[in-house]
Amino acid sequence: MDNLIIIEKNKNNEFETNSFFKSAINFIFIPILNNLPKSFQKKVKKTHKSADQLIEKATSHTALEILYHHGKVHDSKNLQQKIFRKIWFSRNNAKAVRNRLKIVRRELIKEINRHKDNGINLLSIASGSARAVVEAFLEVDEIKGAPVSISFLDKSPEALEYSKSLVDNLPKGYSFNWIEGTANTFQNYFPNEKPNIIEMVGLLDYFDDEKILQTFKTIYNNLQDNGVLVTANIIDNKERKFIERIVGWNMIYSTPEDFIRLAEEAGFSKDKMKVYVEPMKIHFILVAQK
Numbered sequence: 049m050d051n052l053i054i055i056e057k058n059k060n061n062e063f064e065t066n067s068f069f070k071s072a073i074n075f076i077f078i079p080i081l082n083n084l085p086k087s088f089q090k091k092v093k094k095t096h097k098s099a100d101q102l103i104e105k106a107t108s109h110t111a112l113e114i115l116y117h118h119g120k121v122h123d124s125k126n127l128q129q130k131i132f133r134k135i136w137f138s139r140n141n142a143k144a145v146r147n148r149l150k151i152v153r154r155e156l157i158k159e160i161n162r163h164k165d166n167g168i169n170l171l172s173i174a175s176g177s178a179r180a181v182v183e184a185f186l187e188v189d190e191i192k193g194a195p196v197s198i199s200f201l202d203k204s205p206e207a208l209e210y211s212k213s214l215v216d217n218l219p220k221g222y223s224f225n226w227i228e229g230t231a232n233t234f235q236n237y238f239p240n241e242k243p244n245i246i247e248m249v250g251l252l253d254y255f256d257d258e259k260i261l262q263t264f265k266t267i268y269n270n271l272q273d274n275g276v277l278v279t280a281n282i283i284d285n286k287e288r289k290f291i292e293r294i295v296g297w298n299m300i301y302s303t304p305e306d307f308i309r310l311a312e313e314a315g316f317s318k319d320k321m322k323v324y325v326e327p328m329k330i331h332f333i334l335v336a337q338k
Contacts, residue, residue: 053304053323053332062150063327064143074140074286082289089294095132097122102136106297109176109207112250115145116179141287144330148280149180151324151333152249156184159245159276160191167194169272171243173231174251175200178211181247182218190219199225199243201234231263235270244275249333253282253299257310260302264314271338277316280333281307283325304332311336 058065066074093100098119105111114121119137124130136142160168168191172181178200185198196219200211208226215224227237231251246267252260267277284301291297304323311334312318320337 052308052318052321053325055325055329056147056151056327058327063147065327066140066143070138078140078286078290081287081294084290084294086293089296092136092294096124096129096136098133099136103295106295107254109202109204109210111297112145113177113179113210115142116149118142118146139287139290140285140328141291141330144285144326144328147326147328148249148331148333151326152180152247152278152280153184153187155278155324155333155335156180156245156247157187159278160184160188163244164188164191165194168196168198168245169238169241169243170197170245170247171199171201171234171238173201173234173246173248173267175202175211175247176204176207176250178214180249182211182214185218185222190221192221196222197225197241198222199227199237201227201229201231201237203228203230232266235266238270242270242272242275244272245278246271246275247278249278249280252279252302256300257306260307261310261313264311264316268315268338273338276335276337277311278333278335279307280331283330283332285328285330304334307332307334 056063089103093103096119098114098121101122102111102114115137119133124133170181172178181198200208202208205228208228212226229237231248255263271277281302282299283303304325308318308321308323311321316336316338322335323332325332
């Protein structure tokens with residue numbers, strides 16, 4: 049499996065990593081964070097409005113947007129708040145989420161360019177803010193002469209409404225569709241033409257293996273031949289106790305090997321898979337072609 053799993057290197061400073069000094073500080077600081085009592089959550093929320101909202105909105109598209117923007121969605125009113133914003137939003141998990149976004153965007157750009165001559169039918173499952181999808185289309189040349197259909201599926205009406213504001217800068221000739229639904233029902237909304245790109249990032253972190261396999265099978269059976277699935281999951285890491293106890297963000301942790309096995313059981317072939325592990329080694333991205 050080694051040749052299927054690629055550990056991303058920070059060759060051009062495109063990713064967020066830790067300096068030697070930051071790693072040394074974390075060696076001491078992370079055990080302290082992990083041993084904070086649950087009651088400390090209230091104190092963390094008071095340090096900055098973004099920290100408060102991250103905890104209040106944990107697991108939602110709102111929380112992810114706060115992480116993507118380094119907590120700068122809310123102003124720091126004084127030096128103390130600036131310091132705490134820097135502390136909370138430079139944690140390993142925060143950096144890893146932003147690294148994940150960059151890899152997903154990069155892989156979507158590859159797939160958009162691969163399919164653009166014959167048309168794009170992209171579905172984002174549990175789309176949330178749809179940031180990776182929108183940013184990918186903003187980075188490729190406008191597709192002319194072939195149809196482009198982009199569908200966003202999420203069970204949250206608020207997430208769907210938020211994503212509508214992000215597509216304003218995309219070409220007006222593209223077709224957009226917003227669907228309020230769940231992962232294993234998406235096929236009901238594509239009676240004629242199956243998607244050729246499916247992006248599903250941030251959902252499987254809450255699924256056990258049985259449900260992941262069921263979802264992979266549904267996707268495989270409703271994906272165009274030569275189409276691709278871009279998905280991801282979180283890996284167990286040293287900050288897990290802090291994330292669960294203080295942030296209140298509970299997930300099911302997996303490994304790249306787990307996803308390769310489950311994708312293969314669902315029908316995908318190993319020789320058409322790649323797994324990219326972001327430099328913090330907290331998130332991995334699976335790209336599986338049918």
